[in-house]
Amino acid sequence: MYTYTEFDRAFLAERNAQFRAQVERRIDGSLTEDEFRPLRLMNGLYLQLHAYMLRVAIPYGTLNPDQMRKLAEVADRWDRGYGHFTTRQNLQYNWPRLRDVPDMLDALAEVGLHAIQSSGNTIRNVTTDHFAGAAADEIADPRPWAELIRQWSTDHPEFQFLGRKFKIAVTGSAHDRAVTRFNDLGLRLVRRGEEIGFEVTIGGGLGRTPMIGKVLRDFLPQADLLPWLEAVLTTFNLAGRRDNKYKARIKILVHEQGLDTLRKQIERHFALIRPAWRGADQTHLARIAADFAPPRFRSAPLDGFHRARDTDPAFRSWTDTNLTRHRHPEHAIVTISLKPHGGTPGDATSGQMRVMADLAERYSHGELRISHQQNVILPHVHRSDLPAIHAVLKRHGLATANAGLISDIIACPGMDYCALATARSIPVAQQIAARFHELGLEHEIGPLQIKISGCINACGHHHVGHIGILGLERAGVETYQVTLGGDSSEEATIGERTGPGFSAEEIVPAIERLIMAWLDLRRNSGETFLQTYRRLGAAPFKAALHSRPQEVRPPAHAA
Amino acid sequence: MQRPFTPKVVTASDLLIGDVIYLAADDSWVRELSRAEVITDEAHAQLRLLHAEGQQDRVVGPYLAEVAIGENGPEPVHFREEFRRCGPSNLRHGKREHAERPAERSCA
Ligand code: HEM
Ligand code: SF4
Numbered sequence: 001m002y003t004y005t006e007f008d009r010a011f012l013a014e015r016n017a018q019f020r021a022q023v024e025r026r027i028d029g030s031l032t033e034d035e036f037r038p039l040r041l042m043n044g045l046y047l048q049l050h051a052y053m054l055r056v057a058i059p060y061g062t063l064n065p066d067q068m069r070k071l072a073e074v075a076d077r078w079d080r081g082y083g084h085f086t087t088r089q090n091l092q093y094n095w096p097r098l099r100d101v102p103d104m105l106d107a108l109a110e111v112g113l114h115a116i117q118s119s120g121n122t123i124r125n126v127t128t129d130h131f132a133g134a135a136a137d138e139i140a141d142p143r144p145w146a147e148l149i150r151q152w153s154t155d156h157p158e159f160q161f162l163g164r165k166f167k168i169a170v171t172g173s174a175h176d177r178a179v180t181r182f183n184d185l186g187l188r189l190v191r192r193g194e195e196i197g198f199e200v201t202i203g204g205g206l207g208r209t210p211m212i213g214k215v216l217r218d219f220l221p222q223a224d225l226l227p228w229l230e231a232v233l234t235t236f237n238l239a240g241r242r243d244n245k246y247k248a249r250i251k252i253l254v255h256e257q258g259l260d261t262l263r264k265q266i267e268r269h270f271a272l273i274r275p276a277w278r279g280a281d282q283t284h285l286a287r288i289a290a291d292f293a294p295p296r297f298r299s300a301p302l303d304g305f306h307r308a309r310d311t312d313p314a315f316r317s318w319t320d321t322n323l324t325r326h327r328h329p330e331h332a333i334v335t336i337s338l339k340p341h342g343g344t345p346g347d348a349t350s351g352q353m354r355v356m357a358d359l360a361e362r363y364s365h366g367e368l369r370i371s372h373q374q375n376v377i378l379p380h381v382h383r384s385d386l387p388a389i390h391a392v393l394k395r396h397g398l399a400t401a402n403a404g405l406i407s408d409i410i411a412c413p414g415m416d417y418c419a420l421a422t423a424r425s426i427p428v429a430q431q432i433a434a435r436f437h438e439l440g441l442e443h444e445i446g447p448l449q450i451k452i453s454g455c456i457n458a459c460g461h462h463h464v465g466h467i468g469i470l471g472l473e474r475a476g477v478e479t480y481q482v483t484l485g486g487d488s489s490e491e492a493t494i495g496e497r498t499g500p501g502f503s504a505e506e507i508v509p510a511i512e513r514l515i516m517a518w519l520d521l522r523r524n525s526g527e528t529f530l531q532t533y534r535r536l537g538a539a540p541f542k543a544a545l546h547s548r549p550q551e552v553r554p555p556a557h558a559a
Numbered sequence: 560m561q562r563p564f565t566p567k568v569v570t571a572s573d574l575l576i577g578d579v580i581y582l583a584a585d586d587s588w589v590r591e592l593s594r595a596e597v598i599t600d601e602a603h604a605q606l607r608l609l610h611a612e613g614q615q616d617r618v619v620g621p622y623l624a625e626v627a628i629g630e631n632g633p634e635p636v637h638f639r640e641e642f643r644r645c646g647p648s649n650l651r652h653g654k655r656e657h658a659e660r661p662a663e664r665s666c667a
Binding site: 026027028029033047048049051052080094095096097098415416417421427430476477478 | 578620638643647648650654
């Protein structure tokens with residue numbers, strides 16, 4: 001992991017002192033809310049429906065055990081003893097008090113964490129593949145570049161007041177687990193001969209006008225990365241619209257001006273600034289990369305692992321769903337599910353955070369990751385350690401065997417917390433998960449991604465859910481609109497709307513009808529929901545959703 | 560014909576805590592909707608809102624929220640105001656910590 005230099009620590013301390021003074025001036029009345037708002041947002045502080053909310057950046061989703069323990073301590077000391085992990089690999093505290101926030105930030109700074117640019121019209125926390133450095137299918141670990149981008153973008157004087165926020169995601173694998181196509185700028189490591197470079201996509205985004213990123217460069221030499229990014233951001237800063245907040249993202253610029261025009265402007269600026277980049281960034285990158293050297297993977301007998309699988313069905317089921325292939329054959333990547341059936345997706349208590357920190361220290365070379373699916377990852381686990389890990393997880397309510405299944409739902413905070421929401425999303429997620437658990441069908445259903453947002457801003461990624469649910473208000477009540485066929489992977493697809501929405505009481509039964517109908521439609525038990533949808537199109541699915549409940553036969557598998 | 564004025568309360572977020580507060584008739588800020596001043600006159604509503612907006616060092620984002628008059632006094636008309644009155648539905652935090660208060664019992 002990246003280790004802070006004296007410079008980094010001094011920068012963070014100064015920034016926190018600055019914000020402390022701003023908070024004091026707000027409290028004594030010398031700053032109005034209008035003056036204070038952009039300042040607090042730049043430091044991750046929102047005002048939500050019931051309280052302030054502090055969003056802590058977890059750069060590219062990587063944490064060490066001390067950082068996780070600090071997150072727990074801050075939750076206990078200044079919040080309500082828990083945190084909410086988000087789709088942008090951040091952590092949100094839902095109950096901080098204004099006066100306490102500077103102390104919270106100082107505490108976080110002790111372990112190199114901060115909330116800078118986790119909000120506001122700036123370059124946001126860079127996200128990446130949560131399996132980076134561990135995945136078997138990776139060209140290279142993308143995190144050194146992600147860290148380079150973080151350092152370049154943090155407090156970059158030219159990009160503190162952009163027309164709108166700007167999100168960058170990086171992945172090192174062909175299989176895109178970082179949703180790069182739906183970020184303002186997506187970077188995918190590619191190989192050309194001996195050389196490593198980036199495929200650059202631009203103008204992706206969700207929100208009210210979802211768009212898939214378009215290829216701006218099919219091969220950007222990696223030494224050109226920062227000057228190229230700077231050229232993109234300068235172009236956006238100058239040409240992007242500022243007259244209308246809903247048209248201010250770069251996706252609109254790409255859409256209105258066309259990719260070629262934009263590329264020309266970027267290239268012109270790039271030619272201008274490239275000579276000034278003399279290689280200091282590359283020297284620095286080498287120092288960063290050294291911090292990300294892969295751990296030394298050990299070899300050990302696997303008998304215990306196989307024995308546990310043969311004798312303990314719960315362990316077997318958990319290893320079937322929550323493990324991913326590691327680059328080292330005796331190791332595995334473990335997904336710790338923060339989706340207990342009926343729980344709030346992405347929440348972890350301080351106690352659970354400490355347990356995960358201890359497990360990472362003992363069994364995962366001191367590394368934890370936060371996934372955009374709102375789960376926690378132990379990236380480097382030797383398989384012989386899995387039975388011990390599972391036993392600990394079980395004791396702390398963290399052993400739910402559902403990674404990638406129907407109850408592994410992404411949900412934004414919705415109207416339970418968010419001031420912008422038009423409907424709730426958490427209770428819908430809770431009810432769907434509980435219902436399919438009760439039916440005992442999740443494993444039979446197999447891989448299926450449900451994603452729920454509480455308004456059109458799409459923080460819950462509903463456009464790219466295999467099943468997307470969008471909470472809206474219609475005639476004074478919560479209404480849920482369903483989209484189908486979305487995909488956040490390299491096969492980037494925006495889900496299709498299925499017709500009129502459902503009330504809060506109708507939405508869970510509607511999803512149940514949909515799934516029951518699909519179970520009858522699929523070719524065999526190996527065909528996923530998304531595959532059937534692609535094979536047959538929307539019609540039979542829409543029919544199931546909108547058929548009146550009494551016309552549907554009772555579920556064959558109901559308990 | 561002019562539409563009749565529907566009853567309102569002044570509501571905002573507390574500057575220090577960030578929680579939902581309401582303006583009472585005695586000019587204090589209270590945490591229960593049931594204790595808020597119910598305003599039935601348009602001109603008076605504007606005056607009360609101005610009064611709230613002048614308190615930059617105490618409240619954030621004051622506005623007029625529509626209410627209906629029920630058994631326990633004012634009740635929210637819109638479901639968003641119901642969530643603001645009651646707190647989040649997934650955890651007993653915020654206003655839900657005080658669900659024992661008689662006037663807030665209606666929060667399930
Ligand atoms: C709770 C306070 C939050 C507020 C006020 C908020 C606000 C917004 C807004 C206004 C947008 C639309 C931006 C645009 O289209 O220009 C947006 C998009 C987005 N937010 Fe949030 N959000 C919140 C929480 C979250 C959370 C909890 C997550 C992660 C779970 C998240 C992740 C995202 C993502 C992924 C997008 C869509 C991607 C994009 O187009 O940028 N946000 N948010
Ligand atoms: S999608 Fe809407 S409701 Fe959900 S967190 Fe984003 S802004 Fe809030």
